[in-house]
Amino acid sequence: MLSLETPKKFAPLVGQAHQVALNLLRPNSRRYDVREHEYPKELDMLAAMVDGLSESGAAGGAGASGVRSAEPVTQPEGTTRNGSNLASVLSIIEMCWGDVGLLLSMPRQGLGNSAIAAVADDEQRRRFQGVWASMAITEPGTGSDSANISTTARLDGDEYVLDGEKIFVTSGDRSDAVVVWATLDKSLGRAAIKSFVVPKGTTGMTVERVERKLGIRASDTATIRFEGCRVPKENLLGSPDIDVKQGFAGAMATFDSTRPLVAAMAVGCARAALELTRELLEAAGVVIDYDRPAVAQSAAAATYLQMESDWEAAYLLTLQAAWMADNRTPNSLEASMAKAKAGRTCNEVTLRCVELAGSVGYSEHELLEKWARDSKILDIFEGTQQIQQLIVARRVLGLTSAELK
Numbered sequence: 001m002l003s004l005e006t007p008k009k010f011a012p013l014v015g016q017a018h019q020v021a022l023n024l025l026r027p028n029s030r031r032y033d034v035r036e037h038e039y040p041k042e043l044d045m046l047a048a049m050v051d052g053l054s055e056s057g058a059a060g061g062a063g064a065s066g067v068r069s070a071e072p073v074t075q076p077e078g079t080t081r082n083g084s085n086l087a088s089v090l091s092i093i094e095m096c097w098g099d100v101g102l103l104l105s106m107p108r109q110g111l112g113n114s115a116i117a118a119v120a121d122d123e124q125r126r127r128f129q130g131v132w133a134s135m136a137i138t139e140p141g142t143g144s145d146s147a148n149i150s151t152t153a154r155l156d157g158d159e160y161v162l163d164g165e166k167i168f169v170t171s172g173d174r175s176d177a178v179v180v181w182a183t184l185d186k187s188l189g190r191a192a193i194k195s196f197v198v199p200k201g202t203t204g205m206t207v208e209r210v211e212r213k214l215g216i217r218a219s220d221t222a223t224i225r226f227e228g229c230r231v232p233k234e235n236l237l238g239s240p241d242i243d244v245k246q247g248f249a250g251a252m253a254t255f256d257s258t259r260p261l262v263a264a265m266a267v268g269c270a271r272a273a274l275e276l277t278r279e280l281l282e283a284a285g286v287v288i289d290y291d292r293p294a295v296a297q298s299a300a301a302a303t304y305l306q307m308e309s310d311w312e313a314a315y316l317l318t319l320q321a322a323w324m325a326d327n328r329t330p331n332s333l334e335a336s337m338a339k340a341k342a343g344r345t346c347n348e349v350t351l352r353c354v355e356l357a358g359s360v361g362y363s364e365h366e367l368l369e370k371w372a373r374d375s376k377i378l379d380i381f382e383g384t385q386q387i388q389q390l391i392v393a394r395r396v397l398g399l400t401s402a403e404l405k
C-alpha cells in the first residue's frame with residue numbers, strides 16, 4: 001500500500017535535521033548572506049556532529065555520500081526498502097528549510113562526495129572517505145552541453161595530466177579535493193569523458209577567484225585552472241576504458257543520484273517560504289479554508305492553496321526519485337522530473353510569496369526576499385529547467401540526444 005507518511009525509522013533523523021535548521025542555520029542565514037565569502041565557522045561543529053552520526057549509523061546513511069549505500073539490497077522479493085537516498089532527501093529538505101547556502105557549505109557534503117559515492121570503486125571510496133569534494137564540470141565554453149567539455153586528461157606513465165579551466169565550482173575554494181570532468185580524447189566524444197579526483201595542493205591546480213552572486217551567498221563558487229596538473233592514475237573514478245557503446249552513461253549516472261538532492265533543496269526552501277507566508281497572511285486576517293473550493297475564497301487564499309498543491313507534487317516526485325534509487329530501479333526520468341518540478345515550483349513559490357507579502361516580502365525584515373534569491377540557482381545547476389524538460393521528453397518519446405536537441 002502507498003503510504004505518504006515519513007517512514008518511522010527516519011522520524012528521529014528528520015527531527016534532528018529540523019532542530020539544526022531552526023537553531024543553527026536560520027539564525028545565521030542573514031549574517032552569511034550579508035558577509036559573502038566569509039566562512040560560516042558554525043558549520044565545523046555541525047559537520048563533526050554529522051560525521052559522528054554517520055559513523056554510528058544513526059544518520060540512516062543520509063548525506064552527500066548516502067547516494068550509494070555500501071550494503072547490497074537484500075530485502076525479500078516483492079518488498080521495498082527506504083534507504084540512504086530517501087534519508088538524504090528528507091534531511092536536505094529540513095536543512096534547506098533552514099538555509100540553502102549554508103547546507104551547500106557543509107564540509108564533506110559536496111556534490112563531489114556524491115559523485116565519488118555514485119561511481120567510485122570500493123578502494124577509491126575508502127581512500128577518499130572524509131575528504132570534502134566539490135564537482136567541476138562547467139567550463140567557459142560549456143554549460144548545459146556537458147558532453148562538449150574541453151578540459152583534457154592525458155595518461156603519462158602512472159599519472160594523468162589535466163589541462164583546462166573550470167568555472168562556477170560550488171565549494172571550489174573551501175573543499176579538500178575537486179572531482180574534475182575531463183576528456184581522454186575529444187575526437188571520441190562523450191564516451192571519453194571521465195572524472196578525476198584532484199586533491200587541493202596538487203601542483204598545477206590554481207583557484208583563481210570566487211564569484212559574487214544573486215543568492216546562496218554563504219556558498220563559495222570558484223574558478224579553477226589546471227595546467228599540467230598531475231594525479232595518480234588510480235584517481236580516475238570508474239573504468240578508464242572508452243566504451244563508445246556505453247557512451248556518456250557512466251559519467252551521467254552521477255546525476256541520477258544528485259538531481260533528487262537538488263530537488264530536495266528546492267522543496268525545503270519553498271516550504272520555508274510557504275510557512276512564513278501563511279503566518280503573515282493569517283496575521284493580516286486572510287483565512288485559508290481547505291473545505292471550500294479555492295475559487296470561492298479570497299485571491300490570496302486561492303493563490304496560497306495553488307502553491308501548496310504544486311509544492312506537494314514537487315515533494316512527492318522528489319521522494320519517488322530517491323526511493324527508486326534506494327530500490328535500484330532506473331530513475332533517470334524521475335530524477336529529471338523531480339528536479340524540473342521542484343526547481344520551477346521553488347522559483348515560482350518564493351517569488352509569489354514575496355508578492356503576497358508585499359513590502360514586508362520585499363524588505364530585509366523577513367527572509368522571503370532572500371529565499372527568492374536563493375531559489376533561482378536550484379533551477380539552474382545540476383541541469384537547468386529546460387535541460388530537465390529535454391531529458392524527460394527524450395525518455396518519454398524514446399528519442400536519443402541526437403534526435404531531440
Ligand SMILES: Cc1cc2nc3c(=O)[nH]c(=O)nc-3n(C[C@H](O)[C@H](O)[C@H](O)COP(=O)(O)OP(=O)(O)OC[C@H]3O[C@@H](n4cnc5c(N)ncnc54)[C@H](O)[C@@H]3O)c2cc1C
Pocket residue numbers: 111134135136137138142143144145167168169170171213221377380381382383384385386387390405
Ligand atoms: C552558483 C552556481 C553554482 C554552480 N555550481 C556548479 C558546480 O558545483 N559544478 C559545476 O560543474 N557547475 C556548476 N555551476 C554551473 C551550472 O551547472 C551551469 O550554469 C548550468 O549547467 C547552465 O550552464 P550555463 O550557465 O553555461 O548556461 P547555458 O548552457 O549557456 O544555458 C543558457 C540558457 O539556455 C538554455 N538552454 C541551453 N541548452 C538548451 C537546449 N538544448 N534547449 C533549450 N534550452 C537550452 C538553458 O536552460 C539556459 O536557460 C554552477 C552555477 C552557478 C551559477
